[in-house]
Amino acid sequence: MTSATMIDRVSRFVLQMRKRSKRISGHQRYAIRHSSTQRPPRDGKILEHLSDRSVLRVSGNEASTFLQGLITNDMKYLDEGAPNIYTLFLNIRGRVMCDAIVYKSEESNLYYVECDSLIIDSLQRHLKMYRVRRKIDIEHVGDKINVWSMFGSTKHLDNGVAATETGKHKLEGMIFPCGKLNSKASKFVDNVMIYEDPRLPDLGLRILAESQISRHEIIKHLDADIPPSESLADYKAFRYKLGVGEGAHDLPPGKALPLEINCDYLHGVSFRKGCYIGQELTARTYHTGVVRKRLMPLLFDNVIDKSLAYDEKILNESGNAVGKFRGCVAKYGLGLMRINESLSARQLNVSGINVRVVKPAWWPQESQTETGSLKDTK
Numbered sequence: 309m310t311s312a313t314m315i316d317r318v319s320r321f322v323l324q325m326r327k328r329s330k331r332i333s334g335h336q337r338y339a340i341r342h343s344s345t346q347r348p349p350r351d352g353k354i355l356e357h358l359s360d361r362s363v364l365r366v367s368g369n370e371a372s373t374f375l376q377g378l379i380t381n382d383m384k385y386l387d388e389g390a391p392n393i394y395t396l397f398l399n400i401r402g403r404v405m406c407d408a409i410v411y412k413s414e415e416s417n418l419y420y421v422e423c424d425s426l427i428i429d430s431l432q433r434h435l436k437m438y439r440v441r442r443k444i445d446i447e448h449v450g451d452k453i454n455v456w457s458m459f460g461s462t463k464h465l466d467n468g469v470a471a472t473e474t475g476k477h478k479l480e481g482m483i484f485p486c487g488k489l490n491s492k493a494s495k496f497v498d499n500v501m502i503y504e505d506p507r508l509p510d511l512g513l514r515i516l517a518e519s520q521i522s523r524h525e526i527i528k529h530l531d532a533d534i535p536p537s538e539s540l541a542d543y544k545a546f547r548y549k550l551g552v553g554e555g556a557h558d559l560p561p562g563k564a565l566p567l568e569i570n571c572d573y574l575h576g577v578s579f580r581k582g583c584y585i586g587q588e589l590t591a592r593t594y595h596t597g598v599v600r601k602r603l604m605p606l607l608f609d610n611v612i613d614k615s616l617a618y619d620e621k622i623l624n625e626s627g628n629a630v631g632k633f634r635g636c637v638a639k640y641g642l643g644l645m646r647i648n649e650s651l652s653a654r655q656l657n658v659s660g661i662n663v664r665v666v667k668p669a670w671w672p673q674e675s676q677t678e679t680g681s682l683k684d685t686k
Contacts, residue, residue, distance in 0.1 A: 353458055353459070353460060353461075353512075353530075353532040353533065353534050354458070354459055354460070354461055354534065354535070354542050354543070354546075355456060355457070355458045355523060355526065355527060355530070355534045356456065356457055356458075356459075356542055356543045357454055357455075357456050357523070358455045358456060358457055358543060359425075360424060360425050360426070360555060361422055361423070361424060361425060361455040361555075362422070362423065362424070362425040362428040362448070362450035362455070363420050363421065363422050363428075363448075363449050363450055363453045363455065363516065364420070364421040364423070364428065364431065364432055364435070364446060364447065364448055364449070365418070365419075365420060365421075365445070365446075365447040365448075365449045366418070366419045366420075366421055366435070366444065366445070366446055367415075367417055367418040367419070367444070367445045367447075368417060368442065368443050368444035368445055369417055369443065370442045370443065370444060371417050371418070371419055371444055372386070372387070372417070372419070374435075374438075374439065374442055374444055375410065375419065375421075376581070376582070376584070377438070377582075377583070377584050377585065378397060378434075378435070378438060378584060378585050379395040379396065379397060379408070379410070379584060380395050380396045380397075380398065380566060380571060380576060380577040380578065380584065380586075380587075380590065381393045381394065381395035381396075381410075381575075381576055381577060381578055381581075382578040382580070382581040383410075384581075386410070386412045386419075390412075390506070391411065391412055391493065391494035391503050391504075392409055392410060392411040392412065392494070392503045392504075392506045392514070393409070393410050393506050393575070393576075394407070394408075394409055394506045394507045394571075394574055394575055394576040395407075395408055395409070395410055395576050395577075396408070396566050396571055396576055396577070397423075397431060397434065397585075398566065398584075398585055398586025398587075398590070399562060399585070399586055400585060400586060401562075401586065401589070402565070402566075402586040402587070402588060402589025402590055403561075403562050403563060403564065403565065403586070403589075404559050404561065404562075404563070404564040404565070404566060404569065405427070405430070405431070405434065405561055405562065406423045406424055406427045406430075406431055406556065406559070406561060407423065407424075407553075407554060407555070407559055407569075407571075407576070408421050408422060408423040408431075409421075409422045409423075409505075409506060409514060410422075411501065411503060411514075411516065412494075413501070414496050420449075420453070420501075420516060422455055422514075422516075424554075424555040424556045425450065426555070426556045427556050427561055428448060428450060429448070430561070432446055432448055438585070451519060452518060452519055453516050453517065453518060453519060454516070454517050454518075454519050454521075455514070455515070455516060456514075456515035456516075456517060456523075456526060457505070457511070457512060457513065457514060457515070457543050458512045458513040458515065458530060458532065458534070459510075459511060459512035459513075459542075459543060459546050460510065460512060460546070461542070461546070495529070497529055498521075498525070498529070499517065499518040499521060500515065500516075500517045500518075500521060500525070500526055500529055501515065501516040501517070502514075502515050502529065502530070503515070503516075506575060507552065507574040507575060507576070508550065508552065508574065508670055510550060510670070511547075511550070511552065513530070544637050545637040545638055545640050547642075548605060548606075548635070548636065548637055548640040548641055548642050549605060549607075549640045550605065550668065550670070551570075551603060551604055551605035551642065551666070551668040552570075552574070552603075553569050553570070553603045553634065553642060557618075557634075557635060558603070558634055558635060558642060565589070565590075565593070566590050567590065567593055567594070567599045567602075568599060568601050568602055568603065568644060569602075569603050570602055570603055570671075572594075573670070573671055573672065577590065579591070579594050600646055600647060600648070601631075601644055601645060601646050601647065602644070602645065602647055603634070603642060603643070603644055603645075604631075604642075604643055604644075604645045604647070604650070604665050604666065604667065604668070605640065605641070605642060605665070605666045605668060606622075606633075606636065606640070606641035606642060606643050606658075606663050606664070606665055606666070607639060607640065607641070607663065607664045607665075607666055608636065608639045608640075608641060608661065608662075608663050608664075609639070609662060610639065611638050611639055612636050612638070612639070612641075612661065614659075614661075616633055616636065616658060616659050616661075617633070617659070618633065618634065618635070619632045619633065619634075620632070620633040620658050620659055621633075621658070622643055622645070622650070622656055622657070622658045622663065622665075623656065623657055623658070624649065624650070624653035624654075624655065624656055625653060625654050625655040625656075628649070630645060630646045630649040630650045630653060630656070631643045631644055631645035631646060631650050631656075631665070632644045632645075633658050633659075641663065643658075643665065645665055647667075650665045651665065651667060653665075
């Protein structure tokens with residue numbers, strides 16, 4: 309690529325980002341999505357190296373078609389100009405093998421697949437098994453490319469309950485075909501690839517950079533005042549406060565169901581594409597129109613100083629189990645909750661510790677318009 313072409317790309321990217329910053333609607337959702345969360349101020353940005361994430365490099369003339377048959381999202385979004393998509397890889401029983409972000413590179417027929425480092429080898433074997441005789445290269449480049457995230461501090465994130473004023477939750481776990489974020493912004497410069505997170509605007513930027521590139525060099529390409537990260541758990545705490553699960557710990561391989569981990573709300577599943585591995589169970593759940601359990605954020609009154617067991621039961625005031633504990637950082641946790649029962653409970657506790665469940669503000673609104681939209685898609 310010539311220097312003139314690179315300068316032109318960067319100029320167009322900066323111009324687009326400036327236009328988007330002037331209006332809240334710049335991060336419009338596809339179809340009926342909405343978000344009532346506000347962006348943290350610029351001085352609240354954090355840049356963190358996500359050492360628990362790794363990258364596969366998938367290339368070849370048939371790479372797009374190949375991935376299309378293995379992921380829950382639709383590769384056509386990348387062909388139409390989206391720089392990246394959030395997706396899941398499922399096993400043949402329709403359970404989540406892993407969550408991933410697929411990035412389009414500057415080179416044609418070359419994609420980067422980011423996933424949890426613990427299962428990167430399993431995913432590579434999975435892809436090679438289904439490659440058959442296609443001329444596709446699948447290379448683990450985790451030692452060559454680092455994954456970074458620039459996001460807002462939890463101090464500036466307002467994660468209120470997005471329930472109706474009456475406290476009624478009529479559309480329990482309703483499923484919405486949310487597609488993808490309507491964004492086409494990306495930036496490639498000095499072996500640094502900068503993308504917007506394809507799940508939620510609040511999750512900020514996702515950055516792929518060659519391993520020898522330092523944090524200071526990355527900051528030079530970001531229009532933000534970034535202080536040193538307070539701890540390596542900043543990003544995880546931020547995700548938990550939002551109610552977003554990620555990686556093998558939050559989404560145990562072979563156990564989680566796509567819609568229970570909010571894959572539809574996070575633009576990670578297409579209900580209109582062709583067949584893919586594990587599709588049947590997800591499609592059947594979608595056509596029932598209801599998911600009664602979903603990952604939801606938990607809020608503790610104080611920082612938890614004791615170890616809580618994974619899958620520990622979360623009980624209501626009657627002692628009935630309404631959810632399962634997934635993890636926590638400081639005061640912020642994540643649980644797989646029965647939506648109606650947990651939101652209507654007067655009191656919740658896990659292992660004797662009081663906890664509150666929060667309905668994320670980024671979940672779709674419950675309205676007649678959305679009910680109609682769902683029926684129209686069937």
